[in-house]
Amino acid sequence: MPVNADFEGRSYPSTKPYGVSAAKIREFAEAVGSSDPVHVDRDVARARGYADVIAPPTFAVLIAQQCDRQLILDPEAGIDYSRVVHGEQKFVHHRPLTAGDSIVGTLHVDGVREAGGHAMVTTRTELATESGEPVCTATSTIVIRGGE
């Protein structure tokens, strides 16, 4: 199998804090066509009960993909990145990511299985504030294509 099956159940240490900024939220919202002013106008966000602008739903992937890299770049895992195809992605939001948040991510390898000569790896990243408030759970399934 093109991945080390022993990695199922493994977790990685929490990442260094990622500072969520209004500028990055604006860039991301513009890149995906999210037109709600709550992503770019602090007054609108405040009127809706938030301290600052809030992120579009898939913004969490910026942080989650940094966490996933720990596994993909782990030589013991044996993953050839050029053979990786993204299969599925899921976000469970406990609250919106907000400009000013300082977020740490903890990566868990929930599943490693083989299907038709390919490997499927499911990872889960728990995103929380530095003080431990859960913000988002991001789950990703990648397919690592087997050799010809």
Added chain:
Amino acid sequence: MTHSGRAPAAVAVGDTHPARVIGPITQTDIVRFAGAGGDFNPLHHDPEFAARAGFPRPIAMGQFQAGLLAGWVSDWLGVEHLRSLEVRFVAPLMIGDAVTVGGEVVSVEQREAGQLATVELRATKDDGSLVVTGRADVVVSAS
């Protein structure tokens, strides 16, 4: 914490919202997302690299399509009310493809988190073929 600004929408099974047409996708669209999202895989901007991987042109990253789906549903029903979103990457989106993003409410149920609507989402090319599918659970008001 209670947020009073944008009330949950009142929706029923079968409700929809005007679809959003994006594109034809340009290299600029893809590069803008690369910068915003931090994905600099050359498959998304280097034509020679894309050709070696078997694609006639660079392809968008799956997270770009996921973001388009998410933006459509959150602009409609309110990002603060979105509880979960899952997407399945079906086929690549290439430079020159236009994509239509839409969906509809398939269920409304009382659950622990409140009144939750499930919205099925899809992005299709002009020939009707699927690029990405998904579903979102969103808090709505009891109707």
